Amino acid sequence: MELNFSPDLIVVANMNELTVLRTVLTLGSLFLSLVARADAQATMPPDAELSGAISALDTALFDAYNRCDLPKFASFIDEDIEFYHDQTGLSVGRQNLVDGIRKNICGKVNRELVQGTLEVYPLHGYGAVEIGIHRFRHPGADDNIGEAKFVHIWRFKDGAWKVTRVISFNHHPLQE
Numbered sequence: 001m002e003l004n005f006s007p008d009l010i011v012v013a014n015m016n017e018l019t020v021l022r023t024v025l026t027l028g029s030l031f032l033s034l035v036a037r038a039d040a041q042a043t044m045p046p047d048a049e050l051s052g053a054i055s056a057l058d059t060a061l062f063d064a065y066n067r068c069d070l071p072k073f074a075s076f077i078d079e080d081i082e083f084y085h086d087q088t089g090l091s092v093g094r095q096n097l098v099d100g101i102r103k104n105i106c107g108k109v110n111r112e113l114v115q116g117t118l119e120v121y122p123l124h125g126y127g128a129v130e131i132g133i134h135r136f137r138h139p140g141a142d143d144n145i146g147e148a149k150f151v152h153i154w155r156f157k158d159g160a161w162k163v164t165r166v167i168s169f170n171h172h173p174l175q176e
Helices: 007-043 047-067 070-074 094-104
Strands: 077-085 089-092 110-113 119-123 127-138 141-157 160-173
Touching: 047 070, 047 110, 047 119, 047 127, 047 141, 047 160, 070 094, 077 094, 089 094
Parallel strands: 077 160
Antiparallel strands: 077 089, 110 127, 119 127, 127 141, 141 160
């Protein structure tokens, strides 16, 4: 017995297989995304504890910044960070940010959070947004103090918090 397949039949079979494959991949992707989101929400602190968690992260991040502990500082920063600064523009990538800290900050500037300015809001399924005002002091120059507003976007993934976006703006000398 000889089987003859027409080219039209093969195309229809391939299209059906492609449709099934697309459906399986789409459903699999959706399932993995739902599992990841449920896992992130299950281990992320509840909203009532979120402010304390982000405040502690801010303290640890800027303790490393002020001591120029760049490996520790980098551990809080996402590989693909976007850092928007009103005076220097956009910097992309953790290594660019760390290099900028090494070159422009280490031994030259200390940062402190202005008491009472920290605001934290949940970004459900992702992490949190942190908003505040910080001051920058130049060691040995007590009269050279700057102030700026900031926004940090923190992502909670795989049990760890990382800063993914920073906006630092409204830099000006402190008016005391």
